[in-house]
Amino acid sequence: MQGQMCWLSRLGTDGEKILHLRTTSYKPWQPYTAFHQYAIPDYRIPGGSKGYATYQKLLTEGWVLVPSQGEIGSEDENLAS
Numbered sequence: 001m002q003g004q005m006c007w008l009s010r011l012g013t014d015g016e017k018i019l020h021l022r023t024t025s026y027k028p029w030q031p032y033t034a035f036h037q038y039a040i041p042d043y044r045i046p047g048g049s050k051g052y053a054t055y056q057k058l059l060t061e062g063w064v065l066v067p068s069q070g071e072i073g074s075e076d077e078n079l080a081s
Contacts, residue, residue: 004022005063008020032055
């Protein structure tokens, strides 16, 4: 596995979601800007998603998108039943 990507709110707020990355499943999520070796400049589109250009790049390199925390909980409940 190359790595994992997830759209999470900044600093645990319910605000705008930005791309977060982790290189292994047991490491904590970090904003994409913390990974200078992977991040590329954002598109200059007003209101555009922070990290979308990086997301597109990493997706083509085999990174996996995982559901955000709220979606993971409901997915786990479905697996348990």
